Amino acid sequence: MKILVPVKRVVDYNVKVRVKADGTGVDLANVKMSMNPFDEIAIEEAVRLKEAGIATEVIAVSCGVAACQETLRTAMAIGADRGILVETDVDLQPLAVAKLLQALCAKEQPQIVICGKQAIDDDANQTGQMLAALQNWPQATFASKVVLANGKATVTREIDGGLETLEISLPAVVSTDLRLNEPRYATLPNIMKAKKKPLDTVKPADLGVDVTPRLTTLKVAEPAKRSAGIRVADVAELVNKLKNEAKVI
Amino acid sequence: MAILVIAEHDNTALKAATLNTVAAAQKIGGDIHLLVAGSNCSAAAQEAATLNGVSLVKVADAAHYQNQTAENLTALVIANAAGYSHILAPATTFGKNLAPRIAALLDVAQISEITGVESADTFVRPIYAGNALATVKSADQTKVITVRSTAFDAVNRENAAKIDSISPAADTAQSTLTNRELTKSERPELGAAKIIVSGGRGLGSGENYHTLLEPLADKLGAALGASRAAVDAGFVPNDYQVGQTGKIVAPQLYIAVGISGAIQHLAGMKESKVIVAINKDPDAPIFQVADYGLVADLFETVPALVAAV
Numbered sequence: 001m002k003i004l005v006p007v008k009r010v011v012d013y014n015v016k017v018r019v020k021a022d023g024t025g026v027d028l029a030n031v032k033m034s035m036n037p038f039d040e041i042a043i044e045e046a047v048r049l050k051e052a053g054i055a056t057e058v059i060a061v062s063c064g065v066a067a068c069q070e071t072l073r074t075a076m077a078i079g080a081d082r083g084i085l086v087e088t089d090v091d092l093q094p095l096a097v098a099k100l101l102q103a104l105c106a107k108e109q110p111q112i113v114i115c116g117k118q119a120i121d122d123d124a125n126q127t128g129q130m131l132a133a134l135q136n137w138p139q140a141t142f143a144s145k146v147v148l149a150n151g152k153a154t155v156t157r158e159i160d161g162g163l164e165t166l167e168i169s170l171p172a173v174v175s176t177d178l179r180l181n182e183p184r185y186a187t188l189p190n191i192m193k194a195k196k197k198p199l200d201t202v203k204p205a206d207l208g209v210d211v212t213p214r215l216t217t218l219k220v221a222e223p224a225k226r227s228a229g230i231r232v233a234d235v236a237e238l239v240n241k242l243k244n245e246a247k248v249i
Numbered sequence: 250m251a252i253l254v255i256a257e258h259d260n261t262a263l264k265a266a267t268l269n270t271v272a273a274a275q276k277i278g279g280d281i282h283l284l285v286a287g288s289n290c291s292a293a294a295q296e297a298a299t300l301n302g303v304s305l306v307k308v309a310d311a312a313h314y315q316n317q318t319a320e321n322l323t324a325l326v327i328a329n330a331a332g333y334s335h336i337l338a339p340a341t342t343f344g345k346n347l348a349p350r351i352a353a354l355l356d357v358a359q360i361s362e363i364t365g366v367e368s369a370d371t372f373v374r375p376i377y378a379g380n381a382l383a384t385v386k387s388a389d390q391t392k393v394i395t396v397r398s399t400a401f402d403a404v405n406r407e408n409a410a411k412i413d414s415i416s417p418a419a420d421t422a423q424s425t426l427t428n429r430e431l432t433k434s435e436r437p438e439l440g441a442a443k444i445i446v447s448g449g450r451g452l453g454s455g456e457n458y459h460t461l462l463e464p465l466a467d468k469l470g471a472a473l474g475a476s477r478a479a480v481d482a483g484f485v486p487n488d489y490q491v492g493q494t495g496k497i498v499a500p501q502l503y504i505a506v507g508i509s510g511a512i513q514h515l516a517g518m519k520e521s522k523v524i525v526a527i528n529k530d531p532d533a534p535i536f537q538v539a540d541y542g543l544v545a546d547l548f549e550t551v552p553a554l555v556a557a558v
Contacts, residue, residue: 016512017377026381094349095358120493122376124361129319129349138320138423141346144487154427158487159342160496161438162431166318168424178477178494179487214358218371218384226519229540235553238525238543242558246523246540248444248502249469249558 001148001170003046003055004110005080006101007039007062009071010121023219035071038116040078041176044183045146046114047079054148057081061104063097065089069199076194077186083199088211090204094122096211098130103207105135110171112153117142117175128175138168142177250279250369252335254303255326257343258285258293260315265441266339266396268300268403273396274337275302275404276366282307282333283410286325286417288315299406306410311417316426317343323350324418330355333391334369340395340497341440348395357389362497364400378493378516398440399499399520432488439491442472444502447491447518448484449476451507451528451547455484461551462506468555474498474518476508492517507547510535527551 011017012034017026035043049055060075062068063086072083086100105113118125132139140146140155144163147154148170156165158177186194204211232238242249252274257264267283274281281302285294286309294308307329313321326347330336336351338344340362352359364382365373371386372394439445446466452458458479466473474496475489491498493513503521508514510526510533518524519538526539527547536542543550 011377013513017380019381026377093358095353095356098353118494120378122361123378123493124359125345126349126352126359126361129346130353130359132319133323133350133353139346139350140424141319142342157342159429160440160488162429162486162488164426164430165428166424167427177487178481214389215360215385215387218386220376221382221384223375223379223382226524226538228537229524229542231536231542231544234545235543235550235557238541239554239557241541242502242523242525246502248523 001055001111002057002059002108003049004059004061004105004108004113005039005042005046005075006097006113006115006127007043007060007071007075008036008119009033009062009064009068010036010119013037013120019220019222023221025217025220033067035074036116036119038118038176040183041178041180042114042116043075043078043080044181045176048181049148050079059084059108059110061086061101063088063092063100072199073194074186076197077191078184082197085199085201086204086207087201088204090211091213092211093213093215094124094126094130095214096209097127098134099209100204100207100211101131102134103209112148112170113173115173115175117177128173132173135171138172140166140168140172141175143174144177144179146174146180250334251332252277252279252281252337253333254281254283255336255338255344255347256283256285256293256297257339257341258287258290260287260290261292263293263296264339264341265403266341266398269398269401270337270339270396271300271302271404272401273363273366274335277335277369279334280304284326284329286314286317286322288312294412298410298412299408301404301406301408303408303410306412307415308412309415309417313420314417318424318426319346319350320421320423321418322347323354324421326351327354328418329415330391335392335394337394337396340397344395348393352393355391355393357391357393358387359393360385360387361395362397363394364397378513379519380512397497399497432486436466437470437472439472439474439496439498442500444469444471445474445498445500446471446504446506447474447476447508448479448506449508450478450482452479452484458484461547464555465551468558476511476514505535505539506551508535509533510538
């Protein structure tokens with residue numbers, strides 16, 4: 001069974017982004033970029049399924065600028081067998097990415113696509129569900145446990161207020177939540193090995209996909225700043241303030 | 250212009266986020282229809298009819314809507330989408346699971362977690378964990394949107410809208426729910442609580458979390474939350490998590506105990522009306538957003554606070 005894992009290159013989660021003064025976006029110049037943390041969990045899960053003898057091949061896909069190659073190399077250092085870069089300078093939105101992945105699914109015929117539940121830049125949380133819809137496949141989002149057996153996936157999902165378990169037929173899309181696994185660190189020998197793994201590059205036009213954005217960003221602004229309040233000396237002062245000043249208890 | 254709001258419910262009652270989603274629909278403006286899809290869900294439909302702003306409740310009652318899977322609900326919404334300029338769902342795990350699936354089949358973009366309505370085609374939404382607010386304009390004919398509930402005040406229940414039955418779509422049979430374990434709690438839900446007591450890694454263990462914070466939450470009638478660090482360390486289950494990757498909350502009072510205040514945590518709680526931080530590290534970033542900061546050892550402070558309130 002082949003597993004396809006989309007990975008996105010995003011601003012590293014430790015970076016505090018700054019809004020550009022002209023309000024056109026956030027400043028990405030000289031900012032550290034990394035693989036989206038949820039995608040790292042997706043790659044780890046796929047590699048574990050291969051190590052368990054359930055999957056035969058793990059294919060990492062990244063859509064975006066040429067530098068996404070680095071993200072694919074990271075995926076291959078964790079254990080993906082090969083990478084596909086869908087290269088474009090267009091600002092890709094989730095629907096466009098889902099269509100690109102749909103075209104790659106037609107070519108590669110994976111039994112399961114494991115993706116991160118959301119990217120930490122646009123916080124959209126859409127691509128996996130959209131791909132499942134376009135493929136008319138079942139979906140299991142926000143997974144904290146995935147078991148594959150007998151052509152089915154049994155997936156425990158993190159939902160508001162608790163957990164639920166779905167049984168879905170394969171092929172399917174699964175999106176990862178935080179507690180699915182803890183991704184390994186890529187070792188130096190594996191990073192070296194990853195450099196020799198195959199990486200194909202295609203263009204959206206080669207896949208016959210129109211990636212024109214549907215949403216236009218009119219402006220990007222800083223949220224209203226919350227000013228720091230005061231320090232209280234002890235519990236008595238705190239309770240007094242909450243009761244008499246803020247009047248919230 | 251007509252707007253379809255997809256109700257989140259458990260067949261007997263609406264989830265609170267549905268009321269905020271209807272409020273967002275009112276801001277867009279137009280005729281508002283509420284879709285209630287469930288199994289033996291007439292109680293939820295009756296409740297839906299009481300929501301202000303709703304002109305029509307459409308009920309699809311069938312066994313295969315019992316668990317409201319994304320596959321079956323999408324088929325139903327697509328069959329009934331004609332004539333709607335907007336389709337809205339709450340930005341809960343329910344709505345986030347469903348809305349993109351609908352948008353993709355309509356071949357339109359989906360707009361996630363809006364916090365503001367500028368006009369019928371222009372919306373404000375947070376990006377980068379709320380560190381920036383993007384104003385986006387949609388060129389699509391149908392706008393499929395999820396609504397962040399904390400950004401819109403819930404509508405009142407003084408209405409008596411008409412209730413219509415609609416025919417269910419065929420069962421896709423793509424997905425079967427085998428188990429659902431909801432955390433049982435006497436406390437209010439995180440998303441709806443007026444007061445939240447939240448704990449972080451500073452508590453040291455799951456045992457400390459429970460023995461220290463539960464009495465405080467009980468005394469204040471508060472919900473319990475946690476930082477991602479506390480969840481990652483296994484102190485509490487993931488559904489306690491407040492932050493970019495957990496729940497977004499905006500209670501009247503948020504008490505952060507032993508939480509340093511990582512960016513992704515602040516993203517989930519900085520809209521709270523009053524924030525209290527208790528942390529022994531005076532340089533913890535949580536103090537930069539706290540209205541009242543107390544630099545102290547939480548193991549002494551929290552029991553003292555329980556005694557004092």
